[in-house]
Amino acid sequence: MNPLEQKIIQKIQQEGPITFETFMEMALYEEGLGYYATDKIEIGKSGDYYTSQHLHPSFGAMLGKQLEEMWTFMGKPSVFHAVEPGAGEGYMCRDILDYLKGREIFPCLRYVIVEQHPFLQMKQQKLLKGFADKIKWTVSLSELEPLRGCVLSNELLDAFPVHLIAMGNGLKEFFVTVDEQHIIETAGSPSTPALSDYLETFSPDLPEGYRSEINLRIKDWLKEVDRILSEGFILTIDYGHPALDYYSEDRERGTLLCYYQHEVNENPYQHIGEQDITAHVNFSSVKTWGEEYGFHTIGFCNQGTYLVSLGIDELIRELYEHSSDYLFEVARIKRLLFPGTIGETHKVLIQYKGSGIPTLRGFTIKNQKNRL
Numbered sequence: 324m325n326p327l328e329q330k331i332i333q334k335i336q337q338e339g340p341i342t343f344e345t346f347m348e349m350a351l352y353e354e355g356l357g358y359y360a361t362d363k364i365e366i367g368k369s370g371d372y373y374t375s376q377h378l379h380p381s382f383g384a385m386l387g388k389q390l391e392e393m394w395t396f397m398g399k400p401s402v403f404h405a406v407e408p409g410a411g412e413g414y415m416c417r418d419i420l421d422y423l424k425g426r427e428i429f430p431c432l433r434y435v436i437v438e439q440h441p442f443l444q445m446k447q448q449k450l451l452k453g454f455a456d457k458i459k460w461t462v463s464l465s466e467l468e469p470l471r472g473c474v475l476s477n478e479l480l481d482a483f484p485v486h487l488i489a490m491g492n493g494l495k496e497f498f499v500t501v502d503e504q505h506i507i508e509t510a511g512s513p514s515t516p517a518l519s520d521y522l523e524t525f526s527p528d529l530p531e532g533y534r535s536e537i538n539l540r541i542k543d544w545l546k547e548v549d550r551i552l553s554e555g556f557i558l559t560i561d562y563g564h565p566a567l568d569y570y571s572e573d574r575e576r577g578t579l580l581c582y583y584q585h586e587v588n589e590n591p592y593q594h595i596g597e598q599d600i601t602a603h604v605n606f607s608s609v610k611t612w613g614e615e616y617g618f619h620t621i622g623f624c625n626q627g628t629y630l631v632s633l634g635i636d637e638l639i640r641e642l643y644e645h646s647s648d649y650l651f652e653v654a655r656i657k658r659l660l661f662p663g664t665i666g667e668t669h670k671v672l673i674q675y676k677g678s679g680i681p682t683l684r685g686f687t688i689k690n691q692k693n694r695l
Contacts, residue, residue: 324504327356327596332501340498342514343591344539346506347484350595358596359482362442381638381656383418385630386475386558388638389685390419393473393556394428396681401431404472406551408437408464409479413447420454434458435467467551474548475558478669480609481601483540486518487579490533494519499592506592515539525607526570535570535577536602542612549616554677557618560626563604563670565694570605578603606672610695618674622686623695627666630659632688 324332331349335341351358394403410416416434423429434454438444439462451458461467487497487508495510496518513519521537522529529535548557562578563569569578581588583598591600610620624632635656643652660666672695675681686692 325356325596327353328506330356331499331506331595332504335499335501335506340500340509340511343487343497343499343508344484346499347591347600350591350600351482351484353596356596358599359443360440361596380414380418380421381635381642381652382630382659383415384422384638384642385633385635386415387419387422388633389558389683390432390473390475391423391426391428392683393681394431396679396683397471397554397677399427399431400471402433402471403428403431404433404435404470404555406435406437406464406467406470406472406474408474408476409482410436410438410443410447412443413450415477416447416458417451417454420451420457432457433472436460437462437464439463464547464551469551469553471554472552473556473558474552475556475560477560479561480538480541480544480559480604481561481563482599483538483544485536485538485540485579485602486514487577488513488518488522488535488537490529490531492531494522506595508592521608524611525566525605529570530572530575533570533575535574536579538602538605538608541604541608545609545612545616545618549618549676552676555675556621557613557672557674559604559606559609559672559674560669561604562601562668563606565623565691566605566607567694569603569607604670606670607695609672610674610692613674616676618676619680620692620695621673621675621681621683622690623670623672623692624686624689625667626669626671627660627662627664628689629671629685630666633685635660 349357352360354360390405407416416436423432434457436447436458438447438460444460489495489510494513496513497508498511500507500509517539518537579602581591581598581600583594606623639653639656643649646652658664673683
């Protein structure tokens, strides 16, 4: 039994059963012990999972291309902020800035990384030392004054702690408790009426025995983004589905997954603090709650479709056409685009607050916002 598991058990013994949301928050973020809160975390080939930014630098370059289009739509303001919460080790930021340096937007661009863990901030600062004059670090969005620009994230919302629910003689919530020093789950009445309200909005007719997750933290996050973004865009890339697909009969066991040494499992109560725990994003909730705060939904589609529509073929020709490693680079880039890869599992959602309704190139091939 590791120290984090002992701390969770002690909390339950003192306070009684805790929600899975509380358990997941401790497992991932407990200071010095949680998966994302120690200096042991490794992302990429040597870690438990990899993201698009680890597959190829063209991913960040394409997001740089997107920021440039947003900046142009907003009238090319003299100061344009790119705010990235959950920047990992900083690769996406590096690739965005590498692509944009020397372009018209670059003198106007201010990059902000939101990172509360000192060890990750140190890794980011080491990787990004060549852009030190371009980047500001902060520990939370709440520290920022209102700004214009874009809040962008890649695989951020799927790491927000979730409530676990099931249908059994009405709505039940799973709590985490202890049986003879073993962490187990038990069902009980919902801890908050917000869970019933959520289901009324997004999936009112779940059958008996259906099990899934509810992410309420997304609404709190959007409220904070609304406070700091006086005008601009939210660009969200993550695993996920529209509500109709998320709560379909095919997903009667939910979407909660754990990643440990590049292997996937469905048991969050093992390797506590040593494995990642995620749940897919209900993009319909991001759209609906965003609209409550005045954000228009501009577009939604698969990552692969979005990158192709945005012009990744042009980028390939620009950067690699005369490279001796051209075929190797293209093979890596395909893993960002093709069915059966991150290009299919990850979705892109862009929202906007401001005057006018932008038309963005990334959604000209296919825009599925009406499915949200």
